[in-house]
Amino acid sequence: MSTPEENFAKLGLSLPPAPKPLGVYKPLLVDGNHCFVSGHGPVQDNGSLIIGRVGAGLSMEEGKLAARQVGLAIVATIKANLGSLNKIKRVVKVLGMVSCTNDFEKHPYIINGCSELFASIWGPDLGVGVRSAVGMGSLPGNIPVEIEAMFELNENI
Amino acid sequence: MSTPEENFAKLGLSLPPAPKPLGVYKPLLVDGNHCFVSGHGPVQDNGSLIIGRVGAGLSMEEGKLAARQVGLAIVATIKANLGSLNKIKRVVKVLGMVSCTNDFEKHPYIINGCSELFASIWGPDLGVGVRSAVGMGSLPGNIPVEIEAMFELNENI
Amino acid sequence: MSTPEENFAKLGLSLPPAPKPLGVYKPLLVDGNHCFVSGHGPVQDNGSLIIGRVGAGLSMEEGKLAARQVGLAIVATIKANLGSLNKIKRVVKVLGMVSCTNDFEKHPYIINGCSELFASIWGPDLGVGVRSAVGMGSLPGNIPVEIEAMFELNENI
Numbered sequence: 001m002s003t004p005e006e007n008f009a010k011l012g013l014s015l016p017p018a019p020k021p022l023g024v025y026k027p028l029l030v031d032g033n034h035c036f037v038s039g040h041g042p043v044q045d046n047g048s049l050i051i052g053r054v055g056a057g058l059s060m061e062e063g064k065l066a067a068r069q070v071g072l073a074i075v076a077t078i079k080a081n082l083g084s085l086n087k088i089k090r091v092v093k094v095l096g097m098v099s100c101t102n103d104f105e106k107h108p109y110i111i112n113g114c115s116e117l118f119a120s121i122w123g124p125d126l127g128v129g130v131r132s133a134v135g136m137g138s139l140p141g142n143i144p145v146e147i148e149a150m151f152e153l154n155e156n157i
Numbered sequence: 158m159s160t161p162e163e164n165f166a167k168l169g170l171s172l173p174p175a176p177k178p179l180g181v182y183k184p185l186l187v188d189g190n191h192c193f194v195s196g197h198g199p200v201q202d203n204g205s206l207i208i209g210r211v212g213a214g215l216s217m218e219e220g221k222l223a224a225r226q227v228g229l230a231i232v233a234t235i236k237a238n239l240g241s242l243n244k245i246k247r248v249v250k251v252l253g254m255v256s257c258t259n260d261f262e263k264h265p266y267i268i269n270g271c272s273e274l275f276a277s278i279w280g281p282d283l284g285v286g287v288r289s290a291v292g293m294g295s296l297p298g299n300i301p302v303e304i305e306a307m308f309e310l311n312e313n314i
Numbered sequence: 315m316s317t318p319e320e321n322f323a324k325l326g327l328s329l330p331p332a333p334k335p336l337g338v339y340k341p342l343l344v345d346g347n348h349c350f351v352s353g354h355g356p357v358q359d360n361g362s363l364i365i366g367r368v369g370a371g372l373s374m375e376e377g378k379l380a381a382r383q384v385g386l387a388i389v390a391t392i393k394a395n396l397g398s399l400n401k402i403k404r405v406v407k408v409l410g411m412v413s414c415t416n417d418f419e420k421h422p423y424i425i426n427g428c429s430e431l432f433a434s435i436w437g438p439d440l441g442v443g444v445r446s447a448v449g450m451g452s453l454p455g456n457i458p459v460e461i462e463a464m465f466e467l468n469e470n471i
Contacts, residue, residue: 264453264454273338
């Protein structure tokens with residue numbers, strides 16, 4: 001069975017820099033055998049953020065790619081803070097927030113961009129947790145997607 | 158003292174089918190002595206969802222009934238995944254999200270539709286946890302209410 | 315090293331009354347060595363709420379002050395329920411929700427009003443947890459900020 005690090009390497013995706021906090025918070029906090037990750041935005045490889053609103057400038061596919069980029073930013077934060085993706089045993093909970101027009105209805109499709117990434121890394125069972133995918137009035141810096149997450153840590157590592 | 162299952166039976170409410178995931182997530186996840194439930198929508202007995210926006214087509218009473226229906230969908234998910242409502246010791250946390258017009262102010266009244274159901278099942282103390290009740294820009298499939306929850310499991314069962 | 319209670323006293327801030335629930339929920343719930351706090355609004359010393367929407371009537375500075383007032387309401391709830399701020403070991407997680415216009419982008423600045431208060435009380439490390447700061451379509455009673463939080467309790471007290 002391959003490890004999360006090996007699974008991620010196979011995807012051939014590049015990692016953005018782990019984002020620095022935009023306010024008074026920590027990007028990641030370990031609490032017992034859990035790890036909480038702050039709301040992350042879609043950080044690109046050059047450190048800039050994808051901006052825009054789904055349904056008003058950004059298409060659904062662009063929104064889903066933005067959510068994947070949020071997932072990559074979370075992965076970067078995990079590696080920067082814990083050293084290895086292998087420290088994570090499983091995904092417990094994801095809150096996926098989409099900045100979109102009021103008539104937008106496909107939030108789950110958008111957030112799948114992040115969830116499918118996590119499932120590729122930690123597997124179809126351990127990589128999939130509970131989730132809410134919802135539409136916000138606005139997000140910081142006009143980003144289209146912000147995601148916070150909670151993971152269970154692997155005790156064996 | 159009557160059990161949660163007995164309390165629910167006394168209410169005489171019918172249960173909708175436990176909703177299937179609309180994306181890459183689990184409806185419910187057990188983590189130690191806690192149980193996390195994904196954001197649920199107002200599933201009706203025939204499996205369809207109540208749709209609409211509170212303050213724009215849906216009245217406050219209709220919104221509260223939708224929140225109760227979300228609670229029933231959560232109950233259906235608990236029974237489908239854990240087998241019995243008696244496995245739940247108490248409600249820890251509820252996040253109640255209302256899709257409504259920007260000038261809507263009665264989110265707590267809406268979400269009480271779910272919270273009163275939980276209090277009827279698990280009692281006025283154990284059935285009541287912490288809560289936020291807030292207004293979203295939009296929700297998946299144009300549902301008026303989405304609720305996610307965290308419960309503590311009963312060790313004795 | 316000074317205690318959280320001493321740190322708070324040094325700030326010279328007055329505490330609003332601990333808010334009564336506006337619905338079927340508890341303001342605070344202890345679960346093992348964690349303490350969950352319901353979504354709080356900006357309660358003022360006379361018990362009334364700051365109301366308005368950031369970007370439409372309320373300025374950014376007024377929004378940040380509202381977030382500090384939410385923090386003070388949370389502090390009041392902690393003292394009313396646990397007796398002392400010293401019972402809290404550290405901040406684990408904050409969800410900061412801002413009611414604002416769709417084009418507003420400075421949510422982290424607003425929520426810092428609460429986070430800086432917590433950092434002053436519990437210190438620059440233990441007083442700072444993970445966080446999401448996001449924009450809502452609306453909030454109960456037309457308040458500009460609602461914040462929910464999770465703390466770790468101090469076992470030594």
